[in-house]
Amino acid sequence: MNKSEKTIKKQFSQYIKTLQNTLTSALEKTDGKAVFTEDIWKRKEGGGGITRVIENGAVFEKGGVNTSEVYGKLPNTMQHYFGVKQADFFACGLSLVLHPKNPFVPTVHANWRYFELYDENKKTIDSWFGGGLDLTPYYLFEKDAIHFHTICKRVCDKHNPTFYTDFKKRCDAYFYNVHRKEARGIGGLFFDYLKTSEKISVENWHHFVTDVGNHFLEAYLPIVEERKNITFSPAQRKWQEIRRGRYVEFNLIHDKGTLFGLKTNGRIESILMSLPPVVQWEYDYHPKPDSEEEKLLKVLKNPKDWV
Numbered sequence: 001m002n003k004s005e006k007t008i009k010k011q012f013s014q015y016i017k018t019l020q021n022t023l024t025s026a027l028e029k030t031d032g033k034a035v036f037t038e039d040i041w042k043r044k045e046g047g048g049g050i051t052r053v054i055e056n057g058a059v060f061e062k063g064g065v066n067t068s069e070v071y072g073k074l075p076n077t078m079q080h081y082f083g084v085k086q087a088d089f090f091a092c093g094l095s096l097v098l099h100p101k102n103p104f105v106p107t108v109h110a111n112w113r114y115f116e117l118y119d120e121n122k123k124t125i126d127s128w129f130g131g132g133l134d135l136t137p138y139y140l141f142e143k144d145a146i147h148f149h150t151i152c153k154r155v156c157d158k159h160n161p162t163f164y165t166d167f168k169k170r171c172d173a174y175f176y177n178v179h180r181k182e183a184r185g186i187g188g189l190f191f192d193y194l195k196t197s198e199k200i201s202v203e204n205w206h207h208f209v210t211d212v213g214n215h216f217l218e219a220y221l222p223i224v225e226e227r228k229n230i231t232f233s234p235a236q237r238k239w240q241e242i243r244r245g246r247y248v249e250f251n252l253i254h255d256k257g258t259l260f261g262l263k264t265n266g267r268i269e270s271i272l273m274s275l276p277p278v279v280q281w282e283y284d285y286h287p288k289p290d291s292e293e294e295k296l297l298k299v300l301k302n303p304k305d306w307v
Contacts, residue, residue, distance in 0.1 A: 008206050009090065012114045012129075016067045016094040017050070019112075019213050023065050023096065024052050026217050030224055033058035036065065041267050046072035051270045055277070059105070059228050063098035064273035070264065074117070077263045087125070088118040094213070095257065097274040098220075103240035104227040106137035106144065106185070107247065108220050109274070111257065112213045127202065129209045130192035132167065133216055134175055135223075136185030136247060138240045140296045142306075144223045145186050149306035151219035152189050152212075159208045167191045172303040177250050182300040184250045188219075239293050241280040248275055 024036045034057030042048040049068030054060050069092040079085060093113025100107065110133035117126040135148050149168070156163035171190035176183050189212065194205045251258055251274050261271040287293030 008202050009092075009114065009116065012206060012210070013069055013092045015210055015213070016092060016112065019094055020050065020052065020065055020067050023217065024054075026221065027054065027060065027063070027065070027098070030221055030228075031057040031059040034060065039269075041270070043070050043072075043267065045264075046070060049267065049270065051267070051273065053273060057101070059100055059102070059224065061099050061101040062277045063096070064270075065094070065096040066270050066273060067094045068092065068266075068270070070266070075263055078260070082117065082126075084117060084125070086120060088122070090116040090118075093131070095274075099244070099276040100224070100228070102228055102230060103138040103232050103236045104141075104230040105224055106135050106227075107244075107276070108136070109134055110213075110216055112209050114209075127195070128192070129194040129205045131209055131212065132171060132188060132190040133212065133219065134171055134185055134188035134190065135220075136243075137296065138243050139236070139292055140186070140299055141223075141227070144227070145304075145306045147222060148186075148188060148219050151215055153307050155212050155215045156189070158211065159204070163208075164189075168305075175250065177246060177254070179253070180246060180249070182246070182297065183303055184247060184300075186299065186306070187303060238280065239287070241276075241278055242282060242285055243296075244276040244279045245281045248279055251275065 028035050031054065034054050036052040036054045039051040039053070040048070041051065047068070047070035049066060049070070051064060051066045053064045055062050071090040072088065074082070074084070074087045074089045079087060091113065093111055095111040097109045098107060110131070112131035114129050115127065116124055119125050133152070135145070137144065152168070153164040156167065167189040168187060171187040172183060174190045175185060175187065194209070196202045258271055287297065
């Protein structure tokens, strides 16, 4: 590991802890009722994390803002996944999911992470950043989608004019329930394996990823504030719970982060924190033609360019 990598590892580890404090403070203020409970945990193979969960709030029915820093031997299943033999790893990151009570407020997910692989001599053989943020509405307000994507694009454009288009496409492709032939939500940004190259240094990637993290609240909270007090009906709540079922399906069937956590003996409560508290699966459910619910489904089956 060279000096630059050591510095980045330390800086990013500190960054996510600071960001966790910033996010939970702002979200508590927005909710106005509930506060985050904190659970500090250790992983016997190495490392640990801080899980913060908010439940039964005025705005957020359930949510979590979690940090972790884990290390040790890479399990055999993950060695095969990464195409390496006997290797050690280090991974740190922040992951958040917020499930609002009001169906007119979208669920949001985000994470920012850094990963390193080492050989038997503890030499770094690979390192990269990953992360992103994405929005999952239950009712489609185009104004909200445009706002969210505008913030995403604005941050990307500061670093590279191709980033937004590239990472938006990756997000649409990744957060896709193949078995349903529909997107989980309206996307945002998704990036992975951001590595040092001739054009972009690890310091550049660190600056980009942290800049995205720093703009999360600007992308999400104005939407929450505008929608959180809208009156909703039992039927609209039912639709939210049915759509939450699709969210669960993605996380348990397709999500790489869930897979990695489960296969590296991660903390189950923290990994499954992303699941909503109340969900419905109604057999062969279809929304009424030309309804607001069907309007959302049409967009989920054909991702749009919002900006």
